Amino acid sequence: MIHFPALRWGEPYRSLEVDKVVHFDTGEPVAEVSQANPGIVARDLRKAERARAALRDVPPDELVAMVKKGAELFSSADLPLGDGTQTPDDFVRQQSATTGLPEHMCRMNMEKLRYVLDHIDDILASLTRRLDPGILARGFGEEDGVMRSYQATTPVLGMVLPSNSPGVHSLWLPIIPLQIGLVLKPGPQEPWTPWRMTQAFFEAGVPKESVALYPGLGDVGAAVLNNCSRSLIFGGTATVEQYAGNPGVQVHGPGFSKILLGDDEADNWEQHLDLMVDSVLINSGRSCINCSGIWTPRHGRAIAQALAERLGPIAPLPPEDPDAALAAFTVPGQGPAITADIDNALNEEGVEETTAAHHPDGRLVQRERCDYLRPTVVYCASPDVAMAKKEYMFPFVTVVECPQAKMIRSIGPTLVATALTADTAFEQDLLDARNIDRLNLGPIPTIRLNWLQPHEGNIVDFLFRPRALQKAS
Numbered sequence: 317m318i319h320f321p322a323l324r325w326g327e328p329y330r331s332l333e334v335d336k337v338v339h340f341d342t343g344e345p346v347a348e349v350s351q352a353n354p355g356i357v358a359r360d361l362r363k364a365e366r367a368r369a370a371l372r373d374v375p376p377d378e379l380v381a382m383v384k385k386g387a388e389l390f391s392s393a394d395l396p397l398g399d400g401t402q403t404p405d406d407f408v409r410q411q412s413a414t415t416g417l418p419e420h421m422c423r424m425n426m427e428k429l430r431y432v433l434d435h436i437d438d439i440l441a442s443l444t445r446r447l448d449p450g451i452l453a454r455g456f457g458e459e460d461g462v463m464r465s466y467q468a469t470t471p472v473l474g475m476v477l478p479s480n481s482p483g484v485h486s487l488w489l490p491i492i493p494l495q496i497g498l499v500l501k502p503g504p505q506e507p508w509t510p511w512r513m514t515q516a517f518f519e520a521g522v523p524k525e526s527v528a529l530y531p532g533l534g535d536v537g538a539a540v541l542n543n544c545s546r547s548l549i550f551g552g553t554a555t556v557e558q559y560a561g562n563p564g565v566q567v568h569g570p571g572f573s574k575i576l577l578g579d580d581e582a583d584n585w586e587q588h589l590d591l592m593v594d595s596v597l598i599n600s601g602r603s604c605i606n607c608s609g610i611w612t613p614r615h616g617r618a619i620a621q622a623l624a625e626r627l628g629p630i631a632p633l634p635p636e637d638p639d640a641a642l643a644a645f646t647v648p649g650q651g652p653a654i655t656a657d658i659d660n661a662l663n664e665e666g667v668e669e670t671t672a673a674h675h676p677d678g679r680l681v682q683r684e685r686c687d688y689l690r691p692t693v694v695y696c697a698s699p700d701v702a703m704a705k706k707e708y709m710f711p712f713v714t715v716v717e718c719p720q721a722k723m724i725r726s727i728g729p730t731l732v733a734t735a736l737t738a739d740t741a742f743e744q745d746l747l748d749a750r751n752i753d754r755l756n757l758g759p760i761p762t763i764r765l766n767w768l769q770p771h772e773g774n775i776v777d778f779l780f781r782p783r784a785l786q787k788a789s
Contacts, residue, residue: 318347318398318410320507322531323514324360325367326524335531337505340416340646340686341635347398347410349507352530354539357499360528361472361543367497368471370523376449379493380437382520387433390516391426402512411508412635415479416644416686419636421599425482429513432486432767440490442768443776453495456785465785472497472528473779474544476537477510479503480709481602484550484568485513487771492517496779497526499544501537505646541565546779566778570707571604571731573762576746577612578737579720585612585619588736588759592619592713593626595734595762597691600643601711605732605754607762608707609714611699616717620670620695627691627711628674632681642710644686651687654708655680658692661706666697699726724749731772732762 321328331350338345371379394401402410408426412419432439444452447464451457456465473496475488480503491498502510514527530536541547548566549555556569575592577585595607612619633640645651655678662669671679671693681688691711696704699718705728706714718726724745727733734756735746743757753772756762765771 317345320347320349320511320531322350322352323527323529324356325363325528326518335504337414337507339413340644341683343685346413349531352532352536354535357530357536357539358543361499364471364497367526368468368495370525371492371495371497372453374523376453376493376495379495379522380440382522383433383436383489383493383517385520386516386522387430389519390433390513391430393516393519395512395515395519397511407508407512411482411506414505416646417600418640418643420638420640421643422482428483429486429489432489435767436490436493439767440493443490443770443774452780463785465783466780467783468496469779469781470496470544470546472499472544474499474540474547476501476540476547476549477503478550479505481599482506482509483599483603485509487548487775490775492522492526494776494779498528499540500529501540502529502531507531566773568604568772571606572609572707572729573605573607573732574609574611574727574730575607575734575736575762576723578735578739578742579613580739581736582612582614585615586622589622589626591759591761592623596713597627597641597711598763600641602643602709603763605763605765607713609704609716609727611716611718611723611727613718613720616715617695620693620715623693623713623715624670624674627693628671630691632688642688644688646686651680651689655689661703662694664701664703666701667703668695669693670695727751732756734760734762
């Protein structure tokens with residue numbers, strides 16, 4: 317059986333305690349994963365400065381070249397895994413087997429990560445506002461005759477990673493060229509991407525001592541957060557609230573991403589139906605950038621019915637089927653709990669599920685070891701109903717009727733907003749709206765990212781602080 321060791325600053329560590337990762341549908345063991353513990357994490361992170369020192373021995377341009385070489389290795393090479401090697405096709409099958417994602421979605425996310433690595437120099441130039449990389453490496457330097465100085469806020473970045481969508485790993489790919497080490501706590505069902513990416517980096521020449529990888533339970537994630545002065549964590553609303561006041565933790569929570577139709581475009585909604593379907597469905601609705609709400613001043617019921625005609629018939633297919641559009645829920649009880657919450661919210665007046673007619677046996681499809689939820693579209697006659705603020709980790713969307721004048725203050729926190737309007741006054745209001753993070757003006761799907769732009773905060777600003785510096789000549 318494949319064995320995943322922990323990595324203690326690049327050195328494999330086989331623990332006496334292991335966790336078996338099984339196929340989501342058959343229950344067959346796929347791999348065993350060495351489990352770290354909080355004590356190991358705390359001891360190792362006393363040496364975190366060595367990780368940054370190892371990276372500072374390599375010029376930034378060479379690290380960029382290594383990461384770009386890692387892109388090709390990650391997507392096409394046979395890389396070390398356990399006592400053998402892993403091909404790219406092995407990676408796709410194994411990741412699908414433990415996460416419940418269809419294989420073609422795993423392959424899509426793999427190509428997404430390769431794209432980020434291939435363009436890492438352009439991405440860093442954008443995130444640093446074209447600052448000379450040498451200034452960050454040295455800590456100071458002149459730019460246009462002005463002294464600039466930046467200080468790293470941490471020697472390493474801690475990452476407490478999820479299992480639901482491999483695409484989130486794109487957020488930590490720019491870190492190594494910034495000469496900041498990595499401390500990764502993988503999701504329990506998705507150790508595959510962090511492991512394969514680190515092996516690609518090592519093969520490309522990145523110093524092994526710059527990366528630590530600690531599989532384990534929640535207490536290991538807590539240890540990473542407690543021992544890294546800068547960390548990223550992914551979670552639900554409760555996680556966001558828990559770390560809201562902690563400047564050392566950047567939280568990536570629910571997206572509540574939306575499509576907003578202005579008064580001038582609401583009558584043209586049929587022209588945008590494909591955009592709506594893609595924004596809801598791609599990647600099985602698992603991403604924070606998937607659309608969970610469509611807000612319109614009118615025609616809400618017609619939009620909801622049209623979406624139901626497109627999304628409602630979609631049913632679970634085997635993960636190897638290229639047409640599979642739905643990912644499985646692999647955590648016991650999660651699917652039934654979500655469908656029960658939806659059914660409870662449907663009891664409120666002014667709320668109607670338009671996909672129900674397409675699910676004669678219900679939206680919940682239960683298997684012996686996993687569950688599926690079929691796409692669900694709900695019409696909300698008002699933004700005041702509880703359902704209008706719901707979001708779930710499958711293709712679920714509400715269509716909410718709301719006057720344009722009330723829309724921005726009613727939508728709540730929104731990671732991505734695609735605004736379908738040519739009303740310049742409305743566009744300016746959207747630009748000024750502090751509850752919207754990523755703003756798309758025009759017919760751009762919520763799931764289409766521009767990688768040259770920051771995502772939920774600029775990671776460079778999180779890892780480096782500007783400071784005053786004067787040097788006598």
